[in-house]
Amino acid sequence: MGNFEPVIVAFCCNYCAYTAADMAGSMRHCYPPNVKIVKVPCTGKVDVKHIMLALRKGADGVYVAGCLEGDCHFKNGNNKAALRVARVKKILDEIGIEKERVEMVTMSAGMGKDFARIAVEITEKIRKLGPNPVKNISAGQSKLATG
Amino acid sequence: MIVAEQKPIEEIMEYISPYNRILLVGCNECVTVCAAGGRKEVGILSSALQMAFMKEGKTLEVKEITLERQCDPEYVEELVTHIDQAEVVLSMACGCGVQEIARRFSAKLVFPALNTKFMGASERQGVWAERCQGCGDCILGLTGGICPVARCSKRLLNGPCGGSTGGNCEISKDVDCVWNIIWERLKSLGMEDRYEEVMTAKDWRPSWHGGPRKIIREDLAE
Ligand code: SF4
Numbered sequence: 001m002g003n004f005e006p007v008i009v010a011f012c013c014n015y016c017a018y019t020a021a022d023m024a025g026s027m028r029h030c031y032p033p034n035v036k037i038v039k040v041p042c043t044g045k046v047d048v049k050h051i052m053l054a055l056r057k058g059a060d061g062v063y064v065a066g067c068l069e070g071d072c073h074f075k076n077g078n079n080k081a082a083l084r085v086a087r088v089k090k091i092l093d094e095i096g097i098e099k100e101r102v103e104m105v106t107m108s109a110g111m112g113k114d115f116a117r118i119a120v121e122i123t124e125k126i127r128k129l130g131p132n133p134v135k136n137i138s139a140g141q142s143k144l145a146t147g
Numbered sequence: 148m149i150v151a152e153q154k155p156i157e158e159i160m161e162y163i164s165p166y167n168r169i170l171l172v173g174c175n176e177c178v179t180v181c182a183a184g185g186r187k188e189v190g191i192l193s194s195a196l197q198m199a200f201m202k203e204g205k206t207l208e209v210k211e212i213t214l215e216r217q218c219d220p221e222y223v224e225e226l227v228t229h230i231d232q233a234e235v236v237l238s239m240a241c242g243c244g245v246q247e248i249a250r251r252f253s254a255k256l257v258f259p260a261l262n263t264k265f266m267g268a269s270e271r272q273g274v275w276a277e278r279c280q281g282c283g284d285c286i287l288g289l290t291g292g293i294c295p296v297a298r299c300s301k302r303l304l305n306g307p308c309g310g311s312t313g314g315n316c317e318i319s320k321d322v323d324c325v326w327n328i329i330w331e332r333l334k335s336l337g338m339e340d341r342y343e344e345v346m347t348a349k350d351w352r353p354s355w356h357g358g359p360r361k362i363i364r365e366d367l368a369e
């Protein structure tokens with residue numbers, strides 16, 4: 001596990017976390033390349049299905065980064081996302097996979113430094129947890145059509 | 148609509164763990180609306196089950212299909228092209244859908260992924276409540292459109308009982324006394340007289356007490 005480099009998927013809202021990630025870059029705040037950003041129009045658009053798919057495909061950790069409480073551009077998409085993250089945690093618990101692999105975080109577009117800090121913290125947490133237990137088999141699993 | 152909820156994953160795993168190729172079939176009607184077994188839930192359960200298998204070092208191939216209506220032979224027929232590739236079927240429809248698959252594909256095992264709960268309505272986002280028990284002889288016309296058969300804990304036809312307090316049923320503070328609701332509604336409709344009329348004992352034969360029911364429409368049946 002010594003050289004385990006976790007793959008982390010971050011669903012980032014266009015109006016806050018994604019802009020904060022940009023700002024982190026322009027302010028020269030480093031964050032680990034382990035974090036793969038998926039830009040979404042609002043975290044309310046992130047479904048349980050998407051988070052589960054990322055984990056099933058072998059992501060070691062997933063987090064959803066939305067606007068601060070009360071600041072969602074679409075009223076309450078961030079609150080909905082938090083409930084969905086909670087449901088994923090429940091499912092992971094049911095199947096015996098560490099629920100700490102998923103997290104909901106909030107920030108504003110101006111919080112570039114915090115974006116970098118959170119990315120570091122989550123990467124370190126997942127590094128300690130070790131690889132997603134489904135990872136190796138997932139890589140070999142044949143891809144099936146869905147309908 | 149028919150309201151259902153997903154079984155614990157542990158129970159579903161007990162059914163399917165001996166297999167490694169399953170057909171996971173959702174339904175686009177009631178169970179989609181109550182978020183128990185539509186296309187999205189099929190995708191979520193599929194991922195969860197595959198992960199549960201992978202964690203044990205096994206693999207699970209899942210073919211996901213969501214039919215328009217699983218209780219209708221016309222749509223269940225669409226499974227013909229997929230059924231042979233699967234060892235077993237896991238259905239995310241209500242009990243009617245599961246049974247339709249069992250009837251059509253007599254050589255294939257089918258397991259339920261849901262517990263079918265009741266016929267109900269959506270009270271608000273994410274909350275569904277029982278409204279009808281299909282008694283076969285509807286008395287809503289006598290009760291201001293509120294059903295005591297499905298919503299009175301004692302199925303009283305002339306309620307409320309002595310346990311009705313502050314609008315709540317005696318079984319729980321979280322359950323409304325339906326006879327309180329019926330009374331308030333009759334009052335607001337100026338139909339207090341209706342309440343004074345004593346309802347006679349209900350004939351339960353049109354309900355399940357007369358055995359499994361069937362409707363044959365002469366003008367439609369082939
Ligand atoms: S009276 Fe019977 S048919 Fe009418 S709503 Fe109640 S249970 Fe359903």
Ligand code: SF4
Binds near residue numbers: 300306315
């Ligand atoms: S309190 Fe109301 S709902 Fe409860 S059993 Fe009595 S009449 Fe029925």
